[in-house]
Amino acid sequence: MTTVRTAVGESKTMILNMGPQHPSTHGVLRVVLELDGETVVKARPDIGYLHTGIEKSGEALTYSQAITLTDRLDYLAPLSNNLCYCLAVEKLLAIEPPPRAKYVRVLLTELTRIASHLVWVGSHAIDLGAMSVFLYCFREREEILNIFEMVSGQRMMTSYFRIGGLALEPPPGWLDRVDHFLRIFPSRLAEYENLLTENRIWLARTKGVGVISAENAIALGVTGPVLRSTGVAYDVRRAFPYSGYEEFQFDIPTSTDGDCYARYLLRVAEMRESVKIVRQAMEKLPAEGPIKADAPGIVPPQREKMKTEMEALIYHFKIFTEGFAPPPGEVYQAIESPRGELGFFVASDGSPKPYRMKVRAPSFVNLQALPMLVEGRLLADVVACIGTIDIILGEVDR
């Protein structure tokens, strides 16, 4: 507690504990707030309540087994995590997935981005008091999760991308489902915008709230929509393309306002861009072709071959009993997850288990900017600012 000098004399500040059980902290974030009346003097995020030691667990599993851990980091964008990890291990092994697998990966990760942004728009709106948007957003998200279930068998913990390609051949008719979604989605997006974009309460709660400058954002390592809201067009898909993104035409929406409202508009615009990318991926996707790289000893052989070829049977047995050993070395692979730059640093010592698997979680880094966004503002704005960073505690605490 400290004494602060105000216009009407001296006053004492108060410490207020927000979270870890608080509906607007999106999980188990605790923020220790120092308040002067209703103004936030100081904010200190306290994290770690969801720490499960994912990085340590990864060191005890084989490279293929560790994929299942990645789903549990950012549980709103499991396919982005799968993709980033698989790309990192593929870089370590110097193998390349076939084109068909690449386009399916791009298609599904962009759908993941839409699903994740939908949860964000919905939950951010509910935080600020707009209940109905939440229900609409979850309706469309459900459709995307149905596509994931159709393709991988799982709605959320997909583990669908594997080292060297995909787990399964996508089922017939799945592209019709995607096409159907793409046809209805733009009009649904217009519906949410009708509810929010020019809503006076929404504007009052978000416009000019949580402003950050480009210089400060870069210094704090902030990436993703929060950085782009300050006018810096840094998107890993464009800056360091991966998985064939250099072939796609899309815009990187930016704004120079740097406030919560700008970040809302950017995420809506990003969903539109993702729709464009999914369309292009559908057009580029070859109808026939392998979905796994030709890398014996790393990628499990086809079931048919196992019945006729001795070698395939041996590889199958070896991959699932002891795994495969990449050459010693370290790689860092970054992708643009819905929240910013997601990176995997994978170190190999030549054994079948990762020597070190470090996750560069965008939420963890972006959360550091919270004190800068809220200090000097009202207590009610803290809720808007936590929401606008779009944190997922699963990947903050790992």
Added chain:
Amino acid sequence: MTEKADVDPNPIVTKLRDWEPRAVAEVIAFRGETTIVIPREFLRGAAEYLAVAPELDFKLLSDITGVDRFPVEPRFELNYHLVSITHGVRVRLRVRVPEIDPVAESVTPVWPTANWHEREIFDLFGVRFEGHPDLTRILLPDNWEGYPLRKDYPTEGSR
């Protein structure tokens, strides 16, 4: 895996050498990524140079990763992943820290984002950072004993 340092054409390495020849101990090129190994005492200076020099402009520190090379000495490895948004380049700095004196200079004054990364490494590896504004545990409770990401810390069971 390891290229001879003096034939490496990487302009970042050349610039760093021009700034201080002793700052580059080794250059590792692997899978298209460049790792510059820097002696511990030059870390802070090199960080400032890389962040400020306009032709390099590594303003974004994307990540710091600790690695425990137990039982090899120097035991700990700190990897700094830098991004230059203006030039579209990535580079990795590596500093090796021995077990008997697990201390490195903090780069938080250069890149404020290093604050939480360094706290995480302190929390999970027990490497201390000199000049850090608030070096406390970040993920584990304050009264936790041991450093879980060290290789001599078991994955399962009691210690």
